[in-house]
Amino acid sequence: MVLKSNSKVLTSLTPFFAMACIGSSRLCARVEKLCQQSGHFAQIRRRFTTTGVKLHQESQRPVTSLVQQCRQQNQTTPRDHTFSATRAMSSMQTQQPGSLPDLHVDPYRLLEDDLKDVYDDIRRELIMNTTVDELKTIATYYFDGQGKALRPMVAILMARAINYHKERNGLLPSQRQVAMIAEMIHSASLIHDDVIDQSDFRRGKPSVNVLWSQKKVTMTGDFILAVASMMIARLKNDDVTLTLSQVITDLVQGEFMQLGSKETENERFAHYLTKTYRKTASLIANSAKAVAMLGGADERLADVAFQYGRNIGLAFQLVDDLLDFVSSSSTMGKPTAADLKLGLATAPVLFACERYPELNPMIMRRFQEPGDVAKAFELVHKSQGLEQTRFLAKKHCVEAVRLAQSLAESPYQKGLIVVSDLVINRMK
Numbered sequence: 001m002v003l004k005s006n007s008k009v010l011t012s013l014t015p016f017f018a019m020a021c022i023g024s025s026r027l028c029a030r031v032e033k034l035c036q037q038s039g040h041f042a043q044i045r046r047r048f049t050t051t052g053v054k055l056h057q058e059s060q061r062p063v064t065s066l067v068q069q070c071r072q073q074n075q076t077t078p079r080d081h082t083f084s085a086t087r088a089m090s091s092m093q094t095q096q097p098g099s100l101p102d103l104h105v106d107p108y109r110l111l112e113d114d115l116k117d118v119y120d121d122i123r124r125e126l127i128m129n130t131t132v133d134e135l136k137t138i139a140t141y142y143f144d145g146q147g148k149a150l151r152p153m154v155a156i157l158m159a160r161a162i163n164y165h166k167e168r169n170g171l172l173p174s175q176r177q178v179a180m181i182a183e184m185i186h187s188a189s190l191i192h193d194d195v196i197d198q199s200d201f202r203r204g205k206p207s208v209n210v211l212w213s214q215k216k217v218t219m220t221g222d223f224i225l226a227v228a229s230m231m232i233a234r235l236k237n238d239d240v241t242l243t244l245s246q247v248i249t250d251l252v253q254g255e256f257m258q259l260g261s262k263e264t265e266n267e268r269f270a271h272y273l274t275k276t277y278r279k280t281a282s283l284i285a286n287s288a289k290a291v292a293m294l295g296g297a298d299e300r301l302a303d304v305a306f307q308y309g310r311n312i313g314l315a316f317q318l319v320d321d322l323l324d325f326v327s328s329s330s331t332m333g334k335p336t337a338a339d340l341k342l343g344l345a346t347a348p349v350l351f352a353c354e355r356y357p358e359l360n361p362m363i364m365r366r367f368q369e370p371g372d373v374a375k376a377f378e379l380v381h382k383s384q385g386l387e388q389t390r391f392l393a394k395k396h397c398v399e400a401v402r403l404a405q406s407l408a409e410s411p412y413q414k415g416l417i418v419v420s421d422l423v424i425n426r427m428k
């Protein structure tokens with residue numbers, strides 16, 4: 001069912017899923033079945049069998065620079081741009097300090113002027129749309145500049161890269177608005193998410209639901225969304241309106257999907273991937289597509305932007321799901337080991353299940369019985385689930401780099417490539 005209704009998403013996801021499953025024959029057999037159902041078996045199998053072993057071996061090594069890897073695959077000789085290599089005060093640190101020397105581009109530094117007022121401007125938009133003081137306070141609470149600003153950063157990099165590709169310079173005001181709208185939709189969804197998850201902490205401070213009542217917090221999420229909708233309307237571009245509205249329907253559906261679980265392992269992975277696209281990747285993909293459309297991209301170019309965002313978004317969420325098992329709460333600024341406690345079986349568990357089938361009943365009962373969370377946590381660490389998750393994330397980053405490389409070479413196009421390194425190597 002999921003495959004049928006989301007065949008476009010899943011068709012493009014399955015090759016990477018397949019590759020991540022190398023080394024596990026039963027899971028591979030199920031992947032083949034998934035691919036057959038989606039009607040692209042032959043093509044996927046070819047990629048699966050020809051590149052799989054090499055990629056698996058590669059996954060055993062520490063993560064190396066994706067940029068380097070993709071450079072080796074790309075025959076064209078890029079022009080040599082030298083930009084400031086000093087890394088800005090980015091909260092997306094890499095695990096390997098040497099993972100960015102290749103391009104000498106720091107997206108945060110590159111976009112310093114574009115990004116520095118984004119949060120002030122969002123706060124101003126929110127404040128001028130209400131006379132209720134408490135609503136102003138709650139609505140602006142998460143726009144304190146402490147986030148990673150991944151969504152505005154990707155939107156602006158893509159906008160500038162597309163403009164350059166179309167032999168234009170600069171950033172259109174409408175494209176900057178999309179960057180702000182993306183961050184607003186994201187924060188509105190986090191506010192709702194914090195109520196649903198009853199979370200305590202976000203971005204290193206008490207989450208909104210701890211400080212204010214559920215009723216007020218929920219309505220504030222709606223308010224932010226309403227202000228974002230007005231900003232979308234002001235763009236006066238029906239295609240962009242449709243593209244960004246799609247994000248909101250995806251977010252809600254993704255969150256709904258997360259409340260349910262599937263019986264079989266096959267269904268579970270397909271369900272997880274679609275949920276991940278809708279909950280995380282759709283916003284990044286569709287805002288990248290929206291800025292591309294505003295920059296005059298044709299359908300093919302807008303799809304490059306969309307696919308880039310989709311791959312970055314999927315990788316980002318896979319790494320998030322991985323960090324939930326390996327990072328500390330103080331590093332993340334939010335509780336870790338949280339997914340199991342919330343009853344969620346993310347990629348590391350789904351992969352671990354292949355090696356430890358005793359996880360299946362735990363997944364079905366959403367880790368509710370005493371000892372389930374601790375046992376599942378232990379089994380995930382004993383299995384290859386974490387490596388397989390990172391491997392799958394890396395494949396999406398490699399694909400994002402390939403897509404970025406199809407754009408004309410510019411500082412911003414290089415920034416898009418570097419973002420994939422930040423995503424795969426991030427620690428928080």
Ligand code: FPP
Nearest residue numbers: 185188189190192193197221251252255279
């Ligand atoms: C974080 O998930 C949550 C999201 C990425 C999206 C949540 C979407 C909704 C609540 C639907 C409503 C949407 C709108 C726009 C009002 P997480 O719990 O996995 O991550 P976390 O650890 O950061 O909380």
Ligand code: MG
Nearest residue numbers: 193194197199
């Ligand atoms: Mg949450």
